[in-house]
Amino acid sequence: MTTGAVAAPPAAAAPPRRRRLTERAREERRLAALLVGPALIVMIAVTAYPIIDAVILSLQRSDLRFPAQSKFIGLANYGHVFSAPVFWQDVLHTVIITVISVSIQFVLGMCLALIMHRAIFARGLVRGVALIPYGIVAVVAAYSWELAWSLNSGWIPKLLGLSGDPLSHTFGTYVAIIVTEVWKNTPFMALLLLAGLALVPDELLEAAKVDGATAWQRFIRITVPLMKPAILVALLFRTLDAFRIFDTIYIFNQGAQGTESISMLNYATLLNRLNLGLGSAVSIVLFLFVALIAFVFIKGFGAGAAPGGEG
Amino acid sequence: MRRRRLAGFVIAAATTALIAGCGSSSKGPVTLNWYVFPEPSGSFAAAAANCSKASGGQYNIKLNFLSTSSDQQRVSLVRRLAANDSSIDILAMDVDWTAEFATAKWVHPVPAALSAQIRSQDLPGPIQTATYNGQLWGVPINSNTQLLWYRKDLVPNPPTTWGQMITDAIELARKGKPHYIEVQGAQYEGLTVWFNSLVNSAGGQILGPNNTVVIGPTSRAAALIMRLLANSPAADPSLNVTMEGQADTAFDMGNAAFELNYPFVWNSAQKTNPAVAKQMAYAPFPRVAPELAPRVSIGGYNLGISSHSKHPDLAFAAVQCLTQPANQTTYAVKGGLAPVAASIYSVPSFQKAYPFHSLIKQQLETYGLRPQTAAYADVTLAIQKALSPTSNIIPGSVVTTLRNEIKLSLSSGALL
Structure with missing residues (x-):
């Protein structure tokens, strides 16, 4: 249904970062990025994209039955929502x-x-x-x-x-x-x-x-x-x-x-x-x-x- | 100490292979997908097989059952039609979807030759449900209309008006006998069906041409009957949650003297409670005004051809076969679905399976029609919310409330 907000516990405060990284550390970072990358892409595809799409749709007059009448109407839909008893x-x-x-x-x-x-x-x-x-x-x-x-x-x-x-x-x-x-x-x-x-x-x-x-x-x-x-x-x-x-x-x-x-x-x-x-x-x-x-x-x-x- | 670990379940997304309906190869019959409400008797499956065989290898009709609830059927179909899914060829449209599906161009108009055949063969009510802007958008396959079912041991002479029925029920209540009037009072499509039957029977309408809201004195009369019933001893305590199924069950349990429902209740009573079934009788839907014949909201389904179908011509041929009178008779005799072709009402085998055939035919000739508008889903929601719960209808303001809510529902920017 709706996308739930997930409360991620803030990571333990990172120690002040060293300026110079060793060769090994750089390699490890690259590996980390490679490991995290696919998950990040999936998250963007299944979470970020639908949310952004919903935001865009919410700024339009858009009805499945009347596709020809679709148009950008700004925040009007939000006005309708907040003014509806x-x-x-x-x-x-x-x-x-x-x-x-x-x-x-x-x-x-x-x-x-x-x-x-x-x-x-x-x-x-x-x-x-x-x-x-x-x-x-x-x-x-x-x-x-x-x-x-x-x-x-x-x-x-x-x-x-x-x-x-x-x-x-x-x-x-x-x-x-x-x-x-x-x-x-x-x-x-x-x-x-x-x-x-x-x-x-x-x-x-x-x-x-x-x-x-x-x-x-x-x-x-x-x-x-x-x-x-x-x-x-x-x-x-x-x-x-x-x-x-x-x-x-x-x-x-x-x-x-x-x-x-x-x-x-x-x-x-x-x-x-x-x-x-x-x-x-x-x-x-x-x-x-x-x-x-x-x-x-x-x-x-x-x-x-x-x-x-x-x- | 043993530690228990909570096992996490990994849900693997199963990838479904998409079956392309057919190639462009000239060999072998074309598959036509027919999406329809579940038909338990098997008469649709038999007809699909027979029609496929009779086509001489031209097409093969594949039956796909949707959910039992009409709302769910619409949601499943609309999602695919709006996404230009070409895997639907034939779809069973509830009679109140015609205007919407036609306006959205999800279905093809019925070709002239087939239209002419339908107009000469079918009863006027079913034809009208499939018509929008003077054009047929679906081929009627079955119809439906509510009758008054009553207990002849409690009620020797069936009431002819709503007022009389409520009086009879109150009288039975005074004598301590089963007295409820079972009717669809839950907040769902059945409530609109009930309200519309009352408005039409009072000689009025809800929407006029071009979506003009014509709520007036007839709507007030209809709402007052609903309110009177809801606040009288005639009302089942569960009225606010009663749909067709609950009304049927309550009648079969012997709690009720009257029931407004579709003909399926006849066979259901024989199976559930033969003692009640023995005392069960039927009469025309009660009148609102003694001098006006009842006009009951028509139900049933029309078969449409998806605009995205790759084989519309073959699909229309298949629909013509599926809806031919011989098949309609099977649907009626085996599955209890009311036919739309007038000639069937004089077939003896049908008359035997449908003892109330002449009442049904009469109500499909003098019929009521729910509003025909592309925004029907919005209008019916507005009606349901304005009238539910029926016991709280306010006589002084119900007309204004209904008129305002329905007007609101016809605009795109209103939450209902």
Whole structure:
């Protein structure tokens, strides 16, 4: 779908470069360039080119159905996007789903990570089982949850004793979509947090225990601060993903009941209406939102900083 | 301690060999690729084989099934047509795509001789769906129209108007009997079909000539019926997510007294719940006004020939064979698809498989038509969004909302 911004951790600060390179060093550089070159070309072909093409398209009136009417119209498409009430409604829907689902995923993911970290026996089994939802194809997961929530065939309305159809209402549909997202993505969150837990030295926790710190204090004062880089990376990854939510909503109801996300709007404009200019403008705006989120996480909170590096 | 490593999956991109449809060699039959919605009974496959054989080695029709959803079929076809893909020869176009495909010059106009034959042979509704600017752009292969299906054990006399049907349903609800009216209320094409049937049945239209928006009192009457139903006990609690399939299931489960749907529900009920099927009866689509005959939005498919096909003449010959009455009868008897040729409606074997044949024929003669515009995809999206959920339709402003949204949808610069 959309191109996600990837937060590359900044490379360790390079030492001041020597002016003169030895023959051997020059050779090594050439080899390095040769090794990296193909990957770079592929990246340009599959990432840079489509993005640039989308930017160019977004500055045009371009419709697959009316190729003769294509023309350059500057930033008009962006004007249409920002002045459309439906766009801002969809931004709101997307933010609601992102904030709530990522928050729940974080809390549950942390619990799951602690369980996986502290599991005494059957460690591999616990970790394997916990990862199953993440391994299920997104569309399949969305279908099974949609069936589970539907009034006639599903077990959830029966379990909750509902007489109405939850998927007929905005609130019920949001709950169903968020539950699906949480179920599907919590394991990934847990996995990233588990890596962070491994950074916390046992000696520190034991020392705190000796000093009389309670379990909660040890968690909040020692574990969380030391895990901060991992937490931020986990939140960043999940937020970027959640903000581009598409499959679950598409399967549930294609954005009906006021659940349309920005990606759904993008799909409808590009693939149903075949309006390439306007659709590309939506894509670029979504890309900028995602880039902004990444920027705020990295610059604002220092995600991706080296472990222990306190800003 | 054993460390588990997370294995990364490397997805190897499989390169698909492109098969060039045919060379210019004079030897061997030409392959004609027919892209069409999935037809489970096998009657399309049989017809393709028979027509290929009958061509005397001129062509060989290769069947390619698309997705079941009409939206997905359109997306798959459009992507290839817009990219000048010559590997599509014959394509099944949903009846609401004609204006769009014709305007974009993705399909050839139907040659004069074949057009004349279609006009003399087919029912007026299907012909009109394939016509744009006075020219035929596809050859109708099957049609479709919704009937009123009801439970004769609950409803001795079928209602003839929407108002009466809703009253009957409320009365059944009071008696604690199954009473839902199953109709397509989800935000998708089915909602536009329902709305358009109501508008046309009220004597109105959505778009006039040259894309003028003619939303008026008839649209208001239509929207008010939708709202009345949605807020009455007649509405299934799942109305907002009901498409054709869900309506069929709910009726077969015995929850409903009425259902507005296509004829596939007849065979489906026999298979799913014979007890309900025994009590199932059919009647004409209900009227909006007692004095006006219903005009139900026509469904079905027309076969077009891609502008990028290398063999348009052979493709038209193949289409002529695929749509000949003998084949249409097979599609109807084996696959349940409503024929477009008028003569078939008097064939006994067809009448036996299609007990409601005279109602279908009547509704294909006095028909309703969804707006014929190149921007249909935009217009229908605007209608769906303006009317969904049907329970929240505001009587005072629905006409203004619809008119503004549809006008907006006809301009290239509006997000919907």
